[in-house]
Every structure is written in C-alpha cells, then in structure tokens.
Amino acid sequence: MILATLREGGPDGTLIVVNRAKTKAVRAEGIAITLQAALDTWGTAEPQLLALAEHLERDDCPDVFALDLSKLAAPLPRGFAFYDAACYPEHISIIRKARGATLPADFLEQPMMYQAVASPILSWCDPIKVADDVGYGVDLEAEIVVITGEVPSGTKANEAAGHIKLLGLLNDVSLRNIVAPELARGFGFLHSKSDKAMGPFVVTPDELGNLWNGSMFTGGRYLIGIRGDRLGELDPGKDVVFNYCDLIQHAAKTRILVPGTMIGAGTLANKDGKTGSGCIAEQRAREQLTRGEMCTGYLRYGDELYLEMFDLEGRSIFGPIRQKLAPLDKA
Known part of the structure; x- marks a missing residue:
C-alpha cells in the first residue's frame, strides 16, 4: 500500500x-x-x-x-518523534578518520542514536531556507526511515518487526559548520540540524517485496545528486551493522514510542568508495584522505539536491526528493 x-x-x-x-x-x-x-x-x-x-x-x-x-506535502508534515542512528560505519569512520578521530569503542555493541526534532517536515520539493549559506555549511544526508505504531517500553528486537508500519525517504539536512561547536558543548545537536524533508510517498513493508527481510533492506539502488552531478549510488542493505528492529529496541528501552515515531538508520554509506557518498561531508573526507584537500563544496543558494531510491526493476519506491537551497525569508 x-x-x-x-x-x-x-x-x-x-x-x-x-x-x-x-x-x-x-x-x-x-x-x-x-x-x-x-x-x-x-x-x-x-x-x-x-x-x-x-x-x-x-x-x-x-x-x-x-x-x-x-x-503533495510531506507524508507526516508534523511528526511526533524522530530518532536517528548511525548504522553505516563507513559514513562515521571516514569523516572521523579525516580529522584524526576514531569510532567509539562500543560502536558495534549498541547503536549510536539521538532524539531529533520531528516537526515540521518539508515536502519533497520545498526549498531549504537558511540565513547563511556560506557560514552554515549546508549538507544533505540520504536516509530511509521506518514509521512505527505504538511501541511498548522494553520491546525487544525480535518483537519489533510488527511495529514497523511504513517506510519513507528522508533528507536529514545538516549544517556542518555548526555541528562541531555544538557537540563540543556535550549536549547534542540543536541548530546544526535544519528542517528535514521526506519523499512524497510512504509504503507498507509488503510493497518492498524481496528488498525487505522484515528488519532491513536486502538491496535497492539509492541515488544521491547535487548541482546536477551524481554524488552517490548506494545499496541500503550493504555494510550496515544494526537493523531497524535493533533500533526500535534501543529507542524503546526506557520509553513508549508513540504512533508515528520515525526511526532512521543514519546516512547511507557503502565500503566501496567507487559507489560515492550519501552526504557532502563524507565526500569531502574522502577527498581529504586521497587528495590531501577537500574539493566538493557544501550547498550554496540556488544549488539543487536530489535523492531517490529504486527497486531492482528500476521503479521508484518513495518518489524523489528535489530541493533547492534558498535564503531565509525576512519579515
């Protein structure tokens, strides 16, 4: 459906x-x-x-x-809850390696997750509006989210599949130049996470057919583009260390998840660097490690981004996300 x-x-x-x-x-x-x-x-x-x-x-x-x-608006224009994780090690490890840092020692033992703002959510074609395109370092993040029904506190991973009601495409916009100083204060993201956007359609798990095993994707072709150029062509089922059922268990450890809770597995990334990147920050980190300098710029006013996932027959699953960066409206 x-x-x-x-x-x-x-x-x-x-x-x-x-x-x-x-x-x-x-x-x-x-x-x-x-x-x-x-x-x-x-x-x-x-x-x-x-x-x-x-x-x-x-x-x-x-x-x-x-x-x-x-x-069409976003499927959930005003969500109640959004939990985002980092389940693709290549994304985190490449970015940290470029600045001389490493993954947390327990990265493979339990998900890294934070509770983010779930409202408002932009539509697939709404512009991303920011006050400073140069100073903020505006980036896209290619993600897929599950949307749950009510999940009881203490739900285990082997009980979680039935709580996944829908799946959708997400652009988790990040303002990279604000991330580091915010995290350095030890209290998490706030201003560095701008309004996110969803693809036009959400689907029930059965619509994915063989691409879905009940807890994670088993394949697919996720395209990422900026300024008319291909940034990545990724497989969301590869190189992932936690599935969505693991994430539901983690998020529900101490709380009830309300109907409409969105859970993301984080920015897609595959180990094969030839498939590209799911965000600009990762691409810049790869350039730093291989060329000694970062060449790909963050988004500027007027730049367009593109996200879309296809099944094995080349059919779009969630529809596209096509957004432009625009100046913030002034009263």
Whole structure:
C-alpha cells in the first residue's frame, strides 16, 4: 500500500491512497483524515485503507483523481518523534578518520542514536531556507526511515518487526559548520540540524517485496545528486551493522514510542568508495584522505539536491526528493 498527504485541510494535510503506478489517488475520507490519524488507529484503519487501495487498483473506486506531485506535502508534515542512528560505519569512520578521530569503542555493541526534532517536515520539493549559506555549511544526508505504531517500553528486537508500519525517504539536512561547536558543548545537536524533508510517498513493508527481510533492506539502488552531478549510488542493505528492529529496541528501552515515531538508520554509506557518498561531508573526507584537500563544496543558494531510491526493476519506491537551497525569508 502506498500513502501520501495532500496540501489541503490544515497543517497536517489530507491522507490519500495512491495506486502502484503512482498516477492516481483517492482521499481516505471516512477512514482517517490524516496519516497521523491513521497511525493512531492503525488496527482498524489499515484493513480499510488496504481495501480502498485494492479498489483503486481495480479502477473500482469513486472520486479518483490524477496524482499531481506538486500538490503533495510531506507524508507526516508534523511528526511526533524522530530518532536517528548511525548504522553505516563507513559514513562515521571516514569523516572521523579525516580529522584524526576514531569510532567509539562500543560502536558495534549498541547503536549510536539521538532524539531529533520531528516537526515540521518539508515536502519533497520545498526549498531549504537558511540565513547563511556560506557560514552554515549546508549538507544533505540520504536516509530511509521506518514509521512505527505504538511501541511498548522494553520491546525487544525480535518483537519489533510488527511495529514497523511504513517506510519513507528522508533528507536529514545538516549544517556542518555548526555541528562541531555544538557537540563540543556535550549536549547534542540543536541548530546544526535544519528542517528535514521526506519523499512524497510512504509504503507498507509488503510493497518492498524481496528488498525487505522484515528488519532491513536486502538491496535497492539509492541515488544521491547535487548541482546536477551524481554524488552517490548506494545499496541500503550493504555494510550496515544494526537493523531497524535493533533500533526500535534501543529507542524503546526506557520509553513508549508513540504512533508515528520515525526511526532512521543514519546516512547511507557503502565500503566501496567507487559507489560515492550519501552526504557532502563524507565526500569531502574522502577527498581529504586521497587528495590531501577537500574539493566538493557544501550547498550554496540556488544549488539543487536530489535523492531517490529504486527497486531492482528500476521503479521508484518513495518518489524523489528535489530541493533547492534558498535564503531565509525576512519579515
């Protein structure tokens, strides 16, 4: 099942069901007004949404309309919770190696995770607006998130798969020049994490077929681009040390995860440097280690970024993220 959110009806939008060709859709009226409302009542909403999706595929559904991507908001425009991890060692190790640092001693024993801001979430095409493009060091981060139902505190990894309701594409925007001084204060990220964005569609795990084993991707082709050039072409199922069920267990160790909680496995990275990078910072670190200098610049006003993941048949799974960097609006 494929779901999306129209920019109408209020700040949380209107939930729609989308056909597999991603050409038609129907409002989920009478089932759930918003995606968050559906997640809050997933036990009853899911079978009704699935039935609506089946009718849509059979062209046996009233009030169908042609899908216009420009009218879509983020699937969850105002999320309740977002936990992000670092499950791809190559991403962290390369960046740290370039500055003479190492991975934490327990990196392979338990996930590195922080609780981030989950709202607002930009749409696939909303501009990223910042006050200083040069001073901030604006970077994209190619990620995939799972969205959970309610997860009881103390849930174990072997119990977690059933709590994964949806998956989506994420750009976790980072302001790299602010990261180091913030972390040096010992209290985590704040200003260095700008508004993130989601791809236009979220999908139930069954839509992934053989690309999903219940806890992690088993393949796929994730493309990352900046300024019209390819930055990376990565496999999200390779070179990962923790899966999403491990992350759910870690996040739920001391708390309940509310319906609509998003959990990311971190910036994608593969050991084979020939496949490129999932963010500019990693690419710059590779350049520093191989050439002795960083050549790829961070995003500047007017620059465009691109993220999209494809299945083995070349079909887009979550739709694209295409954003431009723009100056912050001034009153």
